[in-house]
Amino acid sequence: MFSEQAAQRAHTLLSPPSASNATFARVPVSSYTNSSQPFRLGERSFSRQYAHIYATRLLQMRPFLVSRARQRWGDGVQVKKLCELQPGEQCCVVGTLFKAMPLQPSILREISEEHNLLPQPPRSKYIHPDDELVLEDELQRIRLEGNVDASRLVTGTVLAVLGSARDSGKFVVEDHCFAELAPQKPAPTLDIDRFVLLVSGLGLGGGGGESLLGTQLLVDVVTGQLGDEGEQCSAAHVSRVILAGNLLSHNTQSRDSINKAKYLTKKTQAASVEAVRMLDEILLQLSASVPVDVMPGEFDPTNYTLPQQPLHRCMFPLATAYATLQLVTNPYQATIEGVRFLGTSGQNVSDIFRYSSMEDHLEILEWTLRVRHISPTAPDTLGCYPFYKTDPFIFPECPHVYFCGNTPEFGSKIFRGPEDQRVLLVAVPDFSATQTACLVNLRSLACQPISFSGFGAEDEDLGGLGLGP
Amino acid sequence: MADQLYLENIDEFVTDQNKIVTYKWLSYTLGVHVNQAKQMLYDYVERKRKENSGAQLHVTYLVSGSLIQNGHSCHKVAVVREDKLEAVKSKLAVTASIHVYSIQKAMLKDSGPLFNTDYDILKSNLQNCSKFSAIQCAAAVPRAAVESSSSEKFEQSNLQVSSETPANNELTTNGHSPPTSKQIFQQPKGIMGMFASKAASKTQDANKETKTETKEVTNVSSAGNKASGKGNVMSNFFGKAAMNKLKVNLDSEQAVKEEKIVEQPPVSVTEPKLAAPTGLKKSSKKAEPVKMQQKEKKRGKRVELSDDETKETENMKKKRRRIKLPESDSSEDEVILDSPGDYEAESPSPPPPPPSPPPEPVQKTEPEPPPVKSSSGEKRKRKRVLKSKTFVDEEGCIVTEKVYESESCTDSEEELKMKTSSVHRPSTMTVKKEPKEERKGPKKGTAALGKANRQVSITGFFQRK
Numbered sequence: 002m003f004s005e006q007a008a009q010r011a012h013t014l015l016s017p018p019s020a021s022n023a024t025f026a027r028v029p030v031s032s033y034t035n036s037s038q039p040f041r042l043g044e045r046s047f048s049r050q051y052a053h054i055y056a057t058r059l060l061q062m063r064p065f066l067v068s069r070a071r072q073r074w075g076d077g078v079q080v081k082k083l084c085e086l087q088p089g090e091q092c093c094v095v096g097t098l099f100k101a102m103p104l105q106p107s108i109l110r111e112i113s114e115e116h117n118l119l120p121q122p123p124r125s126k127y128i129h130p131d132d133e134l135v136l137e138d139e140l141q142r143i144r145l146e147g148n149v150d151a152s153r154l155v156t157g158t159v160l161a162v163l164g165s166a167r168d169s170g171k172f173v174v175e176d177h178c179f180a181e182l183a184p185q186k187p188a189p190t191l192d193i194d195r196f197v198l199l200v201s202g203l204g205l206g207g208g209g210g211e212s213l214l215g216t217q218l219l220v221d222v223v224t225g226q227l228g229d230e231g232e233q234c235s236a237a238h239v240s241r242v243i244l245a246g247n248l249l250s251h252n253t254q255s256r257d258s259i260n261k262a263k264y265l266t267k268k269t270q271a272a273s274v275e276a277v278r279m280l281d282e283i284l285l286q287l288s289a290s291v292p293v294d295v296m297p298g299e300f301d302p303t304n305y306t307l308p309q310q311p312l313h314r315c316m317f318p319l320a321t322a323y324a325t326l327q328l329v330t331n332p333y334q335a336t337i338e339g340v341r342f343l344g345t346s347g348q349n350v351s352d353i354f355r356y357s358s359m360e361d362h363l364e365i366l367e368w369t370l371r372v373r374h375i376s377p378t379a380p381d382t383l384g385c386y387p388f389y390k391t392d393p394f395i396f397p398e399c400p401h402v403y404f405c406g407n408t409p410e411f412g413s414k415i416f417r418g419p420e421d422q423r424v425l426l427v428a429v430p431d432f433s434a435t436q437t438a439c440l441v442n443l444r445s446l447a448c449q450p451i452s453f454s455g456f457g458a459e460d461e462d463l464g465g466l467g468l469g470p
Numbered sequence: 471m472a473d474q475l476y477l478e479n480i481d482e483f484v485t486d487q488n489k490i491v492t493y494k495w496l497s498y499t500l501g502v503h504v505n506q507a508k509q510m511l512y513d514y515v516e517r518k519r520k521e522n523s524g525a526q527l528h529v530t531y532l533v534s535g536s537l538i539q540n541g542h543s544c545h546k547v548a549v550v551r552e553d554k555l556e557a558v559k560s561k562l563a564v565t566a567s568i569h570v571y572s573i574q575k576a577m578l579k580d581s582g583p584l585f586n587t588d589y590d591i592l593k594s595n596l597q598n599c600s601k602f603s604a605i606q607c608a609a610a611v612p613r614a615a616v617e618s619s620s621s622e623k624f625e626q627s628n629l630q631v632s633s634e635t636p637a638n639n640e641l642t643t644n645g646h647s648p649p650t651s652k653q654i655f656q657q658p659k660g661i662m663g664m665f666a667s668k669a670a671s672k673t674q675d676a677n678k679e680t681k682t683e684t685k686e687v688t689n690v691s692s693a694g695n696k697a698s699g700k701g702n703v704m705s706n707f708f709g710k711a712a713m714n715k716l717k718v719n720l721d722s723e724q725a726v727k728e729e730k731i732v733e734q735p736p737v738s739v740t741e742p743k744l745a746a747p748t749g750l751k752k753s754s755k756k757a758e759p760v761k762m763q764q765k766e767k768k769r770g771k772r773v774e775l776s777d778d779e780t781k782e783t784e785n786m787k788k789k790r791r792r793i794k795l796p797e798s799d800s801s802e803d804e805v806i807l808d809s810p811g812d813y814e815a816e817s818p819s820p821p822p823p824p825p826s827p828p829p830e831p832v833q834k835t836e837p838e839p840p841p842v843k844s845s846s847g848e849k850r851k852r853k854r855v856l857k858s859k860t861f862v863d864e865e866g867c868i869v870t871e872k873v874y875e876s877e878s879c880t881d882s883e884e885e886l887k888m889k890t891s892s893v894h895r896p897s898t899m900t901v902k903k904e905p906k907e908e909r910k911g912p913k914k915g916t917a918a919l920g921k922a923n924r925q926v927s928i929t930g931f932f933q934r935k
Contacts (some may be wrong), residue, residue: 004564007534014508015568016509224600225603226497226602282593289612291605323610437544455584456554456580
């Protein structure tokens with residue numbers, strides 16, 4: 002891995018100055034294609050209803066589910082539509098799931114005066130034992146009961162259920178299955194180690210001085226200023242850096258200025274202005290040395306609905322001078338050195354976290370892969386553009402590296418699919434909290450966390466370094 | 471001895487200036503490779519400690535290596551104080567690098583000041599931040615600074631455009647050359663060439679004054695275009711009619727030298743204007759109703775710019791660059807009014823009489839304006855005069871319209887008219903208008919005065935719109 006390779010060279014820096022100092026050339030980009038075209042929006046019209054996105058989602062996913070159902074329950078299983086259901090007959094139905102959650106924030110309930118409800122405080126999870134599942138297809142819907150765990154499923158998932166309809170009008174489920182992984186092209190074999198650095202949640206403008214040093218150390222490692230020759234040589238093998246969202250901190254949103262009177266906030270500058278300036282400087286340092294892809298995140302100045310459009314280049318006057326800087330969408334899809342990357346800034350995973358009982362972000366990431374949909378909860382609880390022709394969040398093919406940013410902690414796993422697909426799942430942690438980034442080795446498809454730390458007055462036991470006793 | 475120099479430097483920084491000397495700071499200050507800076511720091515520490523073991527020197531180190539944590543082999547990079555160095559080293563499974571991070575006189579409580587030092591030195595060296603780094607990236611070639619502005623959508627001021635032109639020419643290897651700047655610069659030339667040939671045939675006024683005037687204006691408006699040859703080309707098609715349009719356009723839109731492709735101005739052939747082709751188009755469409763407003767605007771402008779009259783041509787040109795044609799407009803007017811002599815010398819463009827026929831089909835085509843200015847210095851100008859025209863339109867209705875027509879008259883006449891108007895016009899409106907008229911270009915003034923002279927009565931002011 003990175004460290005071992007770095008340690009192979011002799012230590013030269015604890016010695017008097019030598020005559021010459023090695024300079025390493027950054028590994029050249031041999032192949033890179035940005036395949037995020039489906040996530041770019043041209044003319045945007047919001048005059049459409051969101052029902053179309055569900056219709057097209059079901060339409061696109063139906064064939065996958067039918068084939069999976071046949072694989073799982075045998076070819077003889079009858080796949081029926083809800084309108085064709087006969088009571089008591091076992092069959093398989095394909096439809097979109099809807100979870101009726103009493104705790105789900107509903108704007109209509111909030112503003113309704115007859116209920117006299119106070120606005121609900123935000124919770125970390127909105128699940129409740131009383132949640133009910135409803136399966137909808139093109140024409141009808143039916144309540145689901147039985148061997149299906151409502152807490153693990155979320156609205157918008159397309160799945161196939163095997164069971165039978167009862168006279169009571171409910172469908173009793175015996176088994177269910179998802180679309181599972183899409184087909185995957187084989188990963189290329191590389192001869193030398195190449196790394197891609199994944200960072201998310203830089204959180205600039207947040208006011209925390211500690212993370213700034215960590216960010217600076219990160220930049221220094223990647224640009225080859227820090228470390229001994231071995232480490233610098235390894236750093237030269239970092240062929241790309243992907244910043245996966247939340248470059249600005251939550252604090253820059255300055256929501257409080259909305260509530261203040263205009264005369265108080267007239268001359269105050271938005272917190273994001275200074276933060277973007279800092280970001281520009283960091284991006285300048287990075288892009289002067291390595292190709293960078295910048296994805297927007299939840300707190301970044303771009304549109305709220307998924308897919309988030311790239312940040313505008315006018316915000317980065319210094320850094321856009323370099324062609325190595327690329328401003329990309331969220332979700333982001335690209336083929337780097339033949340390895341397919343797909344990732345988001347974490348809004349999809351955190352939304353599923355809120356509406357299901359799954360705790361581990363990596364587990365949720367894996368689940369979205371199995372469901373073959375990046376964010377099934379869009380547009381129900383996650384803002385989304387009203388697509389009508391296609392749903393771009395369905396996996397057309399399986400990536401080699403699938404990541405999501407801004408998770409509370411680092412996680413990485415190799416997931417194997419039914420057709421021998423091999424996916425590296427990476428949960429990129431929030432840098433401002435954990436000072437940790439991820440190094441993905443393209444040759445071995447393994448991921449190593451890399452963390453940075455300074456020292457503080459309270460560090461007696463090296464606790465800050467995570468090297469405690 | 472050169473070797474010892476850096477030791478002295480570091481000594482000075484640390485002890486005398488009480489600075490925090492990080493390796494990065496030293497690297498930028500002395501202009502050396504980062505690794506060499508690290509080694510220098512180490513060397514200094516060693517020597518200082520050897521000669522004076524009680525030296526007041528606090529050192530921080532950078533340690534990096536791998537560590538097994540939570541089942542992962544985590545790569546750690548940490549800045550540690552000297553006293554913790556050994557402890558950290560022992561925890562790491564594999565040590566990738568250790569080097570001196572910084573030296574300072576005082577003990578640091580936390581790593582905040584280290585960051586500040588690095589940040590400060592970085593801010594002052596932003597443009598070559600990876601100059602002394604150990605990794606050089608071949609792909610990271612800065613595009614010309616122009617490119618960011620050139621990729622903006624044709625919203626640029628002349629100044630910007632002028633700065634771009636040279637930059638465009640200097641663009642080198644980077645494949646990402648400013649996308650359209652160059653092409654756009656070529657295109658106007660091409661289109662202007664087109665116009666030049668057309669205009670040559672269609673320019674009604676062969677008067678040289680107009681040409682010289684227009685040339686001035688052209689030069690002004692095409693200030694951004696360093697192509698000197700253009701001046702001639704543009705002067706060819708900048709007829710009087712076009713001049714009016716120009717003023718009109720410029721008033722309505724401050725779009726100066728756009729890089730937009732010069733679209734064919736809809737009607738008037740003499741309209742090709744490089745500066746604001748779209749402006750032209752728009753203005754031509756709404757020329758009539760807008761005319762009045764624009765005249766009002768122009769008045770305002772003339773009032774403001776009355777100071778410009780005495781400037782030299784070059785200055786005028788410069789001013790024109792910034793604000794393009796409206797300025798040239800007013801300055802010309804000023805000149806005409808106040809200093810007949812200057813008029814010849816500077817040969818500002820004459821206030822283009824509102825080109826008559828905005829391309830409204832209903833109107834009769836205006837007779838060609840007679841050669842307004844002879845280069846002899848006689849102040850003949852085309853004035854826009856408000857006249858009523860009665861005619862039968864296509865539906866068979868008799869229509870009376872008030873239109874501005876170019877009318878030629880001499881300056882003296884104008885002055886006379888102004889004076890007489892002051893005498894004859896009893897209404898307060900005219901009194902107010904007088905100073906305006908005096909300051910305004912002859913265009914409006916003459917028009918108003920013309921009217922005033924013709925119809926001296928209490929209802930005279932009704933005719934002025």
